[in-house]
Amino acid sequence: xxxxxxxxxxxxxxxxxxxxxxxxxxxxxxxxxxxxxxxxxxxxxxxxxxxxxxxxxxxxxxxxxxxxxxxxxxxxxxxxxxxxxxxxxxxxxxxxxxxxxxxxxxxxxxxxxxxxxxxxxxxxxxxxxxxxxxxxxxxxxxxxxxxxxxxxxxxxxxxxxxxxxxxxxxxxxxxxxxxxxxxxxxxxxxxxxxxxxxxxxxxxxxxxxxxxxxxxxxxxxxxxxxxxxxxxxxxxxxxxxxxxxxxxxxxxxxxxxxxxxxxxxxxxxxxxxxxxxxxxxxxxxxxxxxxxxxxxxxxxxxxxxxxxxxxxxxxxxxxxxxxxxxxxxxxxxxxxxxxxxxxxxxxxxxxxxxxxxxxxxxxxxxxxxxxxxxxxxxxxxxxxxxxxxxxxxxxxxxxxxxxxxxxxxxxxxxxxxxxxxxxxxxxxxxxxxxxxxxxxxxxxxxxxxxxxxxxxxxxxxxxxxxxxxxxxxxxxxxxx
Amino acid sequence: xxxxxxxxxxxxxxxxxxxxxxxxxxxxxxxxxxxxxxxxxxxxxxxxxxxxxxxxxxxxxxxxxxxxxxxxxxxxxxxxxxxxxxxxxxxxxxxxxxxxxxxxxxxxxxxxxxxxxxxxxxxxxxxxxxxxxxxxxxxxxxxxxxxxxxxxxxxxxxxxxxxxxxxxxxxxxxxxxxxxxxxxxxxxxxxxxx
Amino acid sequence: xxxxxxxxxxxxxxxxxxxxxxxxxxxxxxxxxxxxxxxxxxxxxxxxxxxxxxxxxxxxxxxxxxxxxxxxxxxxxxxxxxxxxxxxxxxxxxxxxxxxxxxxxxxxxxxxxxxxxxxxxxxxxxxxxxxxxxxxxxxxxxxxxxxxxxxxxxxxxxxxxxxxxxxxxxxxxxxxxxxxxxxxxxxxxxxxxxxxxxxxxxxxxxxxxxxxxxxxxxxxxxxxxxxxxxxxxxxxxxxxxxxxxxxxxxxx
Numbered sequence: 001x002x003x004x005x006x007x008x009x010x011x012x013x014x015x016x017x018x019x020x021x022x023x024x025x026x027x028x029x030x031x032x033x034x035x036x037x038x039x040x041x042x043x044x045x046x047x048x049x050x051x052x053x054x055x056x057x058x059x060x061x062x063x064x065x066x067x068x069x070x071x072x073x074x075x076x077x078x079x080x081x082x083x084x085x086x087x088x089x090x091x092x093x094x095x096x097x098x099x100x101x102x103x104x105x106x107x108x109x110x111x112x113x114x115x116x117x118x119x120x121x122x123x124x125x126x127x128x129x130x131x132x133x134x135x136x137x138x139x140x141x142x143x144x145x146x147x148x149x150x151x152x153x154x155x156x157x158x159x160x161x162x163x164x165x166x167x168x169x170x171x172x173x174x175x176x177x178x179x180x181x182x183x184x185x186x187x188x189x190x191x192x193x194x195x196x197x198x199x200x201x202x203x204x205x206x207x208x209x210x211x212x213x214x215x216x217x218x219x220x221x222x223x224x225x226x227x228x229x230x231x232x233x234x235x236x237x238x239x240x241x242x243x244x245x246x247x248x249x250x251x252x253x254x255x256x257x258x259x260x261x262x263x264x265x266x267x268x269x270x271x272x273x274x275x276x277x278x279x280x281x282x283x284x285x286x287x288x289x290x291x292x293x294x295x296x297x298x299x300x301x302x303x304x305x306x307x308x309x310x311x312x313x314x315x316x317x318x319x320x321x322x323x324x325x326x327x328x329x330x331x332x333x334x335x336x337x338x339x340x341x342x343x344x345x346x347x348x349x350x351x352x353x354x355x356x357x358x359x360x361x362x363x364x365x366x367x368x369x370x371x372x373x374x375x376x377x378x379x380x381x382x383x384x385x386x387x388x389x390x391x392x393x394x395x396x397x398x399x400x401x402x403x404x405x406x407x408x409x410x411x412x413x414x415x416x417x418x419x420x421x422x423x424x425x426x427x428x429x430x431x432x433x434x435x436x437x438x439x440x441x442x443x444x445x446x447x448x449x450x451x452x453x454x455x456x457x458x459x460x461x462x463x464x465x466x467x468x469x470x471x472x473x474x475x476x477x478x479x480x
Numbered sequence: 481x482x483x484x485x486x487x488x489x490x491x492x493x494x495x496x497x498x499x500x501x502x503x504x505x506x507x508x509x510x511x512x513x514x515x516x517x518x519x520x521x522x523x524x525x526x527x528x529x530x531x532x533x534x535x536x537x538x539x540x541x542x543x544x545x546x547x548x549x550x551x552x553x554x555x556x557x558x559x560x561x562x563x564x565x566x567x568x569x570x571x572x573x574x575x576x577x578x579x580x581x582x583x584x585x586x587x588x589x590x591x592x593x594x595x596x597x598x599x600x601x602x603x604x605x606x607x608x609x610x611x612x613x614x615x616x617x618x619x620x621x622x623x624x625x626x627x628x629x630x631x632x633x634x635x636x637x638x639x640x641x642x643x644x645x646x647x648x649x650x651x652x653x654x655x656x657x658x659x660x661x662x663x664x665x666x667x668x669x670x671x672x673x674x
Numbered sequence: 675x676x677x678x679x680x681x682x683x684x685x686x687x688x689x690x691x692x693x694x695x696x697x698x699x700x701x702x703x704x705x706x707x708x709x710x711x712x713x714x715x716x717x718x719x720x721x722x723x724x725x726x727x728x729x730x731x732x733x734x735x736x737x738x739x740x741x742x743x744x745x746x747x748x749x750x751x752x753x754x755x756x757x758x759x760x761x762x763x764x765x766x767x768x769x770x771x772x773x774x775x776x777x778x779x780x781x782x783x784x785x786x787x788x789x790x791x792x793x794x795x796x797x798x799x800x801x802x803x804x805x806x807x808x809x810x811x812x813x814x815x816x817x818x819x820x821x822x823x824x825x826x827x828x829x830x831x832x833x834x835x836x837x838x839x840x841x842x843x844x845x846x847x848x849x850x851x852x853x854x855x856x857x858x859x860x861x862x863x864x865x866x867x868x869x870x871x872x873x874x875x876x877x878x879x880x881x882x883x884x885x886x887x888x889x890x891x892x893x894x895x896x897x898x899x900x901x902x903x904x905x906x907x908x909x910x911x912x913x914x915x916x917x918x919x920x921x922x923x924x925x926x
């Protein structure tokens with residue numbers, strides 16, 4: 001295979017451009033003073049400032065986790081700008097800067113409701129976050145008619161403080177882990193979403209995170225609350241410019257699913273992965289967690305990971321409500337010198353809770369790709385079930401694929417099953433494609449997409465098409 | 481080479497090295513009433529090395545069974561297979577941690593691991609950490625782990641055919657353990673009393 | 675019989691697998707419009723011949739030459755051979771999970787058209803081509819939606835291969851043991867398909883060790899391959915003789 005596949009075409013990361021826009025920053029570095037400044041810029045209430053400062057004090061006593069199968073460069077937390085935002089035109093503060101409009105157009109993110117309503121783009125409401133601020137949130141009025149709140153986190157703090165205060169940090173406490181504590185101290189913007197009792201959200205909601213300024217980090221915070229019997233499908237996308245230095249992205253996502261509610265959370269992660277020599281790229285150190293609080297609640301995670309130099313991310317679910325259920329479907333592709341340590345935790349507390357984990361890892365180049373997972377059945381989880389399937393595919397002899405699941409069962413009425421396999425693309429499959437006239441690079445793309453299909457097919461339509469292209473593009477240059 | 485180790489009676493080597501063409505078929509029995517702390521490493525250093533490791537454990541009461549295995553594929557064209565079956569009764573605690581490591585360039589490796597456990601009682605605890613760490617691409621590796629309990633349907637099926645409860649349960653356990661038990665002479669079955 | 679242009683010209687072909695020589699000097703000439711059968715007992719090197727012609731990795735040519743439509747076939751990559759019009763119906767078709775037959779063939783047809791400098795087919799054109807070819811082979815429409823060879827019965831796999839052949843319209847088709855695992859009805863459908871695709875410009879090699887398929891696809895020339903060399907060449911009657919006497923009595 002190696003000989004037949006020597007042709008290497010290194011592709012450009014097409015989202016790697018920089019937007020030239022005037023930005024305002026807080027000074028570089030992290031201190032109580034900086035946190036007070038961020039909070040002041042955002043005109044936050046006192047309780048939120050206290051929350052931040054409390055998290056900061058916890059963070060100062062913590063050390064970065066080292067258990068990941070990652071070679072993480074040392075991060076100088078004093079060498080990062082914690083807040084950067086495009087300057088508003090003081091004469092027209094309500095309008096979107098044309099440069100930002102153009103940026104999101106270029107990324108294919110519809111900021112204009114008219115285009116969507118005209119059927120040019122699929123029907124989805126967008127919260128567009130540029131560096132540390134939300135630029136705009138579309139379809140707020142339409143959604144508000146149903147009682148749905150979808151806005152930037154900062155606005156939620158201003159307009160719905162009671163809701164934010166009620167749910168913030170109830171799933172990911174501020175001292176949960178090093179990066180979550182950092183986020184709790186300095187988080188800038190993100191999305192807030194509340195679906196009232198019994199309401200089925202009439203369109204998909206999405207957040208799009210764009211890093212632009214250099215020397216900054218992005219610390220977004222997303223909070224999704226699905227009240228009893230409600231339904232929502234939420235999508236998250238992200239990109240960043242190509243730069244030689246690493247940039248930090250440390251987000252926290254919290255999801256609360258009440259009894260009978262159904263939340264589907266999909267991510268296509270396309271952060272800049274660094275160049276073919278491993279220079280630059282985003283360090284993506286993220287805490288995502290949901291809780292199925294009530295009877296029959298359902299939370300589904302679907303993620304396609306192709307981007308970021310380093311990924312440290314474990315979208316997890318606490319299954320508290322009886323008969324609640326959760327799924328984690330993941331495709332993680334690493335190429336060149338990328339490293340991913342990703343997986344999930346399923347914590348079964350309630351009776352009859354069900355979870356399913358399907359993880360497809362694909363390693364190419366010099367990359368390292370690990371699945372890490374925890375499935376725990378507490379003693380009260382009678383009748384609970386988990387099934388996990390973790391497959392790894394290796395392309396080339398210089399990469400690594402690893403599987404580190406932990407399975408704990410303290411309940412004789414619960415069943416946990418885990419299976420994992422590791423293999424390479426079969427030469428027979430490749431030859432069969434070649435014989436039909438499909439060249440090696442394209443054949444690998446086709447086979448990998450087939451391998452990942454079980455996960456891709458769970459994504460909303462337009463996202464799935466995007467993800468398929470991304471997988472093929474991310475593999476370019478991987479064979480040879 | 482074919483070896484049988486009964487914990488509490490025989491010494492289990494902490495480490496074995498299998499060179500080119502060498503093979504070892506090792507079966508480990510942890511009898512009931514025996515607490516075990518097993519730490520076993522196998523290194524496969526030459527092509528054709530073959531490890532076939534199996535273990536059975538049946539802790540009850542306050543027994544604890546800790547098993548750590550590390551199988552290192554340091555050469556290509558080696559094969560390893562690990563098969564563990566256990567049932568945990570009483571207040572017993574089981575932890576299994578098995579790592580398969582495949583070194584870069586250890587191509588044509590075949591490595592398998594399976595560890596299935598049944599919980600028979602409320603107070604018993606089982607944790608399994610099956611792990612794969614693989615740096616070569618031309619490999620076939622898999623692990624599987626399951627923790628569950630005896631199937632009620634199966635039990636009912638047997639009882640409806642007139643098999644008494646206790647005997648049906650015993651049969652179920654035997655059938656669950658049989659992939660490992662089949663490697664033992666029958667006289668050893670008494671070590672695994674239910 | 676009019677002597678058409680030579681399409682495939684194999685001269686003194688030696689090939690080995692894992693260092694062991696399997697073909698010890700094969701000579702074979704096929705003209706456009708001809709159907710050749712290559713028969714022989716198990717282990718004679720029949721499948722090695724098809725693997726070498728299509729460029730399967732792991733098969734090494736140690737001596738000899740193969741010219742296909744005037745070009746040096748052995749210098750081409752497997753996909754270039756495919757674009758040049760060579761098609762192999764696999765003895766054991768490969769499963770590609772998650773990839774539908776439609777998507778698979780779309781990739782294949784597009785690549786071939788691109789190589790030929792033709793514009794790509796629109797989705798509509800492609801789907802109507804699929805429908806037309808499926809009707810030809812009496813296949814159910816669901817077939818195109820299924821994953822390539824995954825969960826196919828033996829007969830379905832072989833029909834799938836002929837369907838792909840119909841889609842790709844090869845110049846030279848090699849049918850490697852296409853008859854194995856087929857019942858009489860399936861055999862007839864496959865043979866009808868192959869016959870209906872036949873043109874004066876295209877040729878086929880039927881690799882088989884049974885006589886049965888040759889009753890439906892009548893060969894112009896029959897070769898007997900034994901121990902890596904062609905020991906006898908004749909007409910249809912040679913296949914009849916093998917049917918009656920077996921391979922034992924046939925030597926060069």
